Amino acid sequence: xxxxxxxxxxxxxxxxxxxxxxxxxxxxxxxxxxxxxxxxxxxxxxxxxxxxxxxxxxxxxxxxxxxxxxxxxxxxxxxxxxxxxxxxxxxxxxxxxxxxxxxxxxxxxxxxxxxxxxxxxxxxxxxxxxxxxxxxxxxxxxxxxxxxxxxxxxxxxxxxxxxxxxxxxxxxxxxxxxxxxxxxxxxxxxxxxxxxxxxxxxxxxxxxxxxxxxxxxxxxxxxxxxxxxxxxxxxxxxxxxxxxxxxxxxxxxxxxxxxxxxxxxxxxxxxxxxxxxxxxxxxxxxxxxxxxxxxxxxxxxxxxxxxxxxxxxxxxxxxxxxxxxxxxxxxxxxxxxxxxxxxxxxxxxxxxxxxxxxxxxxxxxxxxxxxxxxxxxxxxxxxxxxxxxxxxxxxxxxxxxxxxxxxxxxxxxxxxxxxxxxxxxxxxxxxxxxxxxxxxxxxxxxxxxxxxxxxxxxxxxxxxxxxxxxxxxxxxxxxxxxxxxxxxxxxxxxxxxxxxxxxxxxxxxxxxxxxxxxxxxxxxxxxxxxxxxxxxxxxxxxxxxxxxxxxxxxxxxxxxxxxxxxxxxxxxxxxxxxxxxxxxxxxxxxxxxxxxxxxxxxxxxxxxxxxxxxxxxxxxxxxxxxxxxxxxxxxxxxxxxxxxxxxxxxxxxxxxxxxxxxxxxxxxxxxxxxxxxxxxxxxxxxxxxxxxxxxxxxxxxxxxxxxxxxxxxxxxxxxxxxxxxxxxxxxxxxxxxxxxxxxxxxxxxxxxxxxxxxxxxxxxxxxxxxxxxxxxxxxxxxxxxxxxx
Amino acid sequence: xxxxxxxxxxxxxxxxxxxxxxxxxxxxxxxxxxxxxxxxxxxxxxxxxxxxxxxxx
Numbered sequence: 001x002x003x004x005x006x007x008x009x010x011x012x013x014x015x016x017x018x019x020x021x022x023x024x025x026x027x028x029x030x031x032x033x034x035x036x037x038x039x040x041x042x043x044x045x046x047x048x049x050x051x052x053x054x055x056x057x058x059x060x061x062x063x064x065x066x067x068x069x070x071x072x073x074x075x076x077x078x079x080x081x082x083x084x085x086x087x088x089x090x091x092x093x094x095x096x097x098x099x100x101x102x103x104x105x106x107x108x109x110x111x112x113x114x115x116x117x118x119x120x121x122x123x124x125x126x127x128x129x130x131x132x133x134x135x136x137x138x139x140x141x142x143x144x145x146x147x148x149x150x151x152x153x154x155x156x157x158x159x160x161x162x163x164x165x166x167x168x169x170x171x172x173x174x175x176x177x178x179x180x181x182x183x184x185x186x187x188x189x190x191x192x193x194x195x196x197x198x199x200x201x202x203x204x205x206x207x208x209x210x211x212x213x214x215x216x217x218x219x220x221x222x223x224x225x226x227x228x229x230x231x232x233x234x235x236x237x238x239x240x241x242x243x244x245x246x247x248x249x250x251x252x253x254x255x256x257x258x259x260x261x262x263x264x265x266x267x268x269x270x271x272x273x274x275x276x277x278x279x280x281x282x283x284x285x286x287x288x289x290x291x292x293x294x295x296x297x298x299x300x301x302x303x304x305x306x307x308x309x310x311x312x313x314x315x316x317x318x319x320x321x322x323x324x325x326x327x328x329x330x331x332x333x334x335x336x337x338x339x340x341x342x343x344x345x346x347x348x349x350x351x352x353x354x355x356x357x358x359x360x361x362x363x364x365x366x367x368x369x370x371x372x373x374x375x376x377x378x379x380x381x382x383x384x385x386x387x388x389x390x391x392x393x394x395x396x397x398x399x400x401x402x403x404x405x406x407x408x409x410x411x412x413x414x415x416x417x418x419x420x421x422x423x424x425x426x427x428x429x430x431x432x433x434x435x436x437x438x439x440x441x442x443x444x445x446x447x448x449x450x451x452x453x454x455x456x457x458x459x460x461x462x463x464x465x466x467x468x469x470x471x472x473x474x475x476x477x478x479x480x481x482x483x484x485x486x487x488x489x490x491x492x493x494x495x496x497x498x499x500x501x502x503x504x505x506x507x508x509x510x511x512x513x514x515x516x517x518x519x520x521x522x523x524x525x526x527x528x529x530x531x532x533x534x535x536x537x538x539x540x541x542x543x544x545x546x547x548x549x550x551x552x553x554x555x556x557x558x559x560x561x562x563x564x565x566x567x568x569x570x571x572x573x574x575x576x577x578x579x580x581x582x583x584x585x586x587x588x589x590x591x592x593x594x595x596x597x598x599x600x601x602x603x604x605x606x607x608x609x610x611x612x613x614x615x616x617x618x619x620x621x622x623x624x625x626x627x628x629x630x631x632x633x634x635x636x637x638x639x640x641x642x643x644x645x646x647x648x649x650x651x652x653x654x655x656x657x658x659x660x661x662x663x664x665x666x667x668x669x670x671x672x673x674x675x676x677x678x679x680x681x682x683x684x685x686x687x688x689x690x691x692x693x694x695x696x697x698x699x700x701x702x703x704x705x706x707x708x709x710x711x712x713x714x715x716x717x718x719x720x721x722x723x724x725x726x727x728x729x730x731x732x733x734x735x736x737x738x739x740x741x742x743x744x745x746x747x748x749x750x751x752x753x754x755x756x757x758x759x760x761x762x763x764x765x766x767x768x769x770x771x772x773x774x775x776x777x778x779x780x781x782x783x784x785x786x787x788x789x
Numbered sequence: 790x791x792x793x794x795x796x797x798x799x800x801x802x803x804x805x806x807x808x809x810x811x812x813x814x815x816x817x818x819x820x821x822x823x824x825x826x827x828x829x830x831x832x833x834x835x836x837x838x839x840x841x842x843x844x845x846x
Contacts, residue, residue: 027841101836175836241837250834258822259815266811288804385841484841508817515813519806541813549820560821561829577814584807 021490023170027099029483031112033386033476035092036379038120039085040469043375045127046080047462053077054458056695057662058451060686063695066703067131070695071621075142076130081367082140082230084123089375090234091115091158094181096382097241098162101178102169103488111161118154122147134204137618137654138219140226141195145206148196155192159185166567170490174564176257180237182571183265187229187578194582195222201716202709205615209720210590212649213281216657217273217589221582224272229578231366233265235374239307239331242378246323252309256302258560263299265574267292269581274345277354278631279657280646285589286347292581293345300338307331322397326377329405333369337362352427355627355661357447357454358419361412368408368461376400376468383472389479396471404464410457418450422661427635435638440664441691448693498562503569506559507551511544593650602647605722606770608736611713612705613767616760617656620697627658628667628771641668641772648772651722663694668772675743676750678765700761705740707733707758739766 055062056070063069095112099105106112125147129135135142143151162185166178195218197209210218244251251257273281273289308331311318318324340362344353353359384391391397425443428436437443518537522530552558563570593599606614617623630636632643644667649655658665673681680687683701685694711732718724728735737757743765744757755762 097837100839100841171836173833173836175833177837244834244837248838250831250838254830254834255822255825258825259819262818263815266814284804486839486841508821511817512810512813516806516810519809522805537809541809541816545813545816545820548817549824552824557829558821558825560818561825564833580807580810584804588804 019491023488023490025099025103025105025170025486025488027096027484027486028106028109028112029096029386030481031106031109031116032092032096032382033481034116035088035095036382036386036472038116039088039092039375040379040465040472042080042084042088042123043372044462044465044469046077046085047458047465049073049077049080051455051458051462054451054455057693058448058455060693060695065695065697066133066699069620069697071624072131072133072135072619074624075135075139075621076127078140079126079130079142080123082226083126086231086235086367086371086375087119089371089378090184090230090238091119092382093238093242093378094162094234097177097238098165098181100484100486101171101175101241102166103171103486104165104168106161107164107168108161111157111164115154115157115161118150118157122150122154125150129204133619135618135621136198136206136208137621137623137656138195138208138215138223139623139659140223141192141219144204145196145198145200146204148192148198151192152189152196155185155189159189163567163571169567170488172565174567174570175240176251176254176261177237177240179261179564179570179574180233180240182567183261183574183578184229184234184237186571186575187225187233187265187269190575190578190582191222191225191229194586195219199716199720201713205709205713207713207716207720208654210655211651211653211721212655213646214590215653215655216276216279217281217285217586219655220275221269221272221586224275225269227366228268228271231371232268235371236260236264236303238374238378239303239327242381243307243310243327243331246321246327246377246381247311247314247317249310249314252306252312256306260299260303260306262577264296264303266577266581267295267299269578270585271296271345273585274350275659276657277345277347277350278633279629280644280649282589282592282646285585288585290345290347294342296338297342300341301335304331304335304338307334322391322394322401323377323381325398325401326373326380329401330370330373330377333365333373333408337366337370340365351631351633352423353419354631355659356419356422357415357450358423359660361415361419364415365408365412368404368411372461372465373404376404379468379472383475384479385484386482387476387479388482389475392471392474392478396467400464400467400471403460403467407457407460407462407464410460411454412457414450414453414457418447418454421447421450426639427633429635429638435635438639440639441689444662444693445691498557500566500569503559503562503566506562507548508559511541511548514544515541598645598647599650602645603650605651605717605724605728606767607739608707608710608714608728608732609705609739609763609766610770611717611767612707612710612736613760613763613765614656615713616700616705616764617767618654622666623656623658625658625660625662625694627661627665629657630665630667636665640665651717653717653720653722663692666768666771670769670771670773674750675746675765675769676752678768679747679752679755679761682761682764697761700764701755701759703760704756704758705736705760705763707736710736736763 052062053070053073056073095106126143129144129147130142134144136144162181198206199209200206208215240251240257270292271289273285274293277286277290308328311324311328314324318328344350344359344362380391380397422443425437425446430436515537518533518540522533525533563573628649630640630642630644637643649657677688681689682697684696685692711729714724714729714732718729740757740762743762744755747755
């Protein structure tokens with residue numbers, strides 16, 4: 001399995017064994033080759049779907065219902081690009097660089113193969129289930145529970161292979177890139193498990209364990225940190241390895257990389273609530289997210305500058321070497337995106353930008369510029385080495401760079417213009433204080449040229465990807481697979497190492513524990529005493545740090561140096577660092593619930609048919625274009641009604657607050673229009689809303705709801721705290737049929753013709769008419785206009 | 790009332806405690822990184838630069 005072999009012993013230790021060994025290592029580069037190939041292929045597929053959904057928004061006829069509508073394809077696009085394109089790229093980079101950094105071959109070729117094929121199988125499962133409408137309705141976490149379980153299993157395989165490699169390393173010191181990989185593996189595991197907690201109803205249907213604001217906080221804690229720990233930290237590790245290699249010079253400042261690592265992983269985990277600013281999330285959590293997002297500026301730019309300054313003295317090569325060109329631009333885009341992110345996290349700026357295309361532009365400057373270009377740079381560097389042949393065409397790589405760069409700029413500028421235009425139009429009022437653009441569709445038509453411009457930019461970027469695929473394939477075909485080899489001198493330690501307990505109980509750990517204990521006591525003492533305790537904590541932190549500094553013995557390795565040689569302890573401290581933020585932010589919201597009377601006044605479980613309609617809403621991905629969260633702004637209240645409250649969505653599993661408004665907010669949609677309007681709007685949106693870019697859903701009027709499963713759905717929700725009575729569960733089908741018949745009769749009376757009561761469109765209308773209102777009493781025939789607040 | 794309930798929750802000391810822990814760790818790590826010996830830092834920084842001897846087809 002492994003190709004390490006003992007070649008020669010030179011000196012002997014006291015026990016007669018050789019003191020120095022020379023080992024020959026043949027790296028497992030096959031796995032890196034496979035992951036590179038998979039990343040390129042899935043990258044093109046994911047971006048092709050991206051171009052398709054961009055077309056859907058510019059030209060509604062691009063939607064092909066029922067499987068290929070915007071709402072079903074958009075999750076496919078995001079999942080494919082994040083987990084298939086970047087995921088495979090990260091695995092390639094991690095396996096290639098880790099083996100060389102720790103001077104050890106991967107311990108198990110079989111585990112590597114299981115990892116590779118397991119991940120590809122998950123991607124194929126996503127590509128099939130998402131267009132079929134199997135979705136948990138949570139962004140970047142749409143995949144249903146059996147696939148979630150498979151992701152966890154494959155991730156464990158990856159973790160075992162990675163940490164086993166570290167355990168067999170012949171290089172004691174763990175380079176900074178490896179730290180970022182460790183943080184990625186453990187944090188993604190925590191995020192995925194917590195956010196995927198759900199109750200299965202049957203094969204491919206489940207409900208999130210959390211509801212309403214709790215679900216929102218958990219989801220965006222996950223969603224933001226998927227960006228942080230799936231799209232950023234592993235790629236930073238890749239930057240710290242491949243950029244110095246390509247520039248043939250060490251990283252600008254290793255000291256800065258130490259500070260970069262710890263501050264980034266500590267701060268990043270807190271920033272999730274900036275996705276929920278000005279919503280019904282408790283204000284303290286919003287402020288916390290905003291403050292930590294602003295703090296992120298420092299470590300992000302520290303890392304960006306460390307990367308760019310590594311190129312000092314090599315800028316002339318950047319002009320001629322496509323690898324360095326991609327890396328330099330990729331790191332620059334990282335700087336841009338991490339400048340823009342904190343900026344968008346200010347509540348006031350977020351008030352303008354949130355729900356608009358500005359956020360889409362921000363995301364794509366990171367995804368296309370940072371992830372895409374770092375991937376391209378890494379592939380152009382790796383593939384010639386993996387196949388023992390120089391790059392087939394540098395000119396083609398240069399052309400890829402320029403077409404990709406212009407593509408990103410077109411895309412991002414289009415989204416900035418579109419987002420700011422829409423944000424300003426939503427809030428514009430005339431001299432009398434009335435909305436200047438009361439019709440939402442007006443604001444959509446105003447930005448349509450920008451949607452075409454975005455499509456052109458995205459298509460250019462996709463063309464660059466195809467050029468890269470061709471170039472890499474020609475390079476591979478011109479050469480042959482090569483596995484790297486290295487000789488390492490391994491020294492057998494004569495002196496006993498510092499015990500792990502001594503590292504664990506080192507002075508810095510003791511000092512931090514003391515400060516934490518003092519601050520924790522603030523929770524159990526009164527206000528006056530807590531001020532004194534806070535003062536003591538600050539004094540302890542300052543004096544302790546000075547004492548630590550003065551006690552440094554330069555003849556001995558520092559505590560952090562010892563930690564860098566201890567993979568397991570390093571992993572444990574990293575886990576603590578990310579958990580501190582996660583737990584401190586999530587626990588208060590998960591434990592504190594709105595008062596019972598608030599919930600009773602503003603929320604009630606959905607009736608059986610409404611729940612079925614809600615499932616259709618989730619299946620069709622309506623949340624990708626419609627929010628259900630009215631922010632506390634005058635212009636929002638004028639357009640949509642009173643601001644949303646935390647209690648209103650208390651029983652929503654999953655929450656459907658949304659993150660983008662290509663269409664209007666629906667939080668108080670119930671009762672705004674008659675059933676007939678909704679019927680016509682769903683079958684052909686342009687029949688009642690001229691200029692709308694919403695897909696048509698004619699199949700909803702034909703396909704029937706399977707009411708045989710409705711009781712099981714209510715039962716599952718009841719198990720996770722939704723207060724359905726036993727009778728409601730037992731009579732779920734009867735109640736659904738009664739409500740459906742009433743709506744179908746109403747539609748027929750209003751002129752819709754014969755409408756099948758069991759059709760999905762009736763269930764969806766029942767749900768839409770319920771939004772923002774009290775439930776209809778069971779068996780009610782006519783919709784009741786009774787806004788909750 | 791609702792916001793008062795949340796504002797008075799003792800659980801809100803959690804983020805504050807975590808914030809102090811972060812600041813303490815940040816200061817300690819920064820000082821430790823700055824006081825690490827130059828030779829050790831340079832040796833660590835050069836780790837990625839070692840090349841493969843050659844490849845095996």
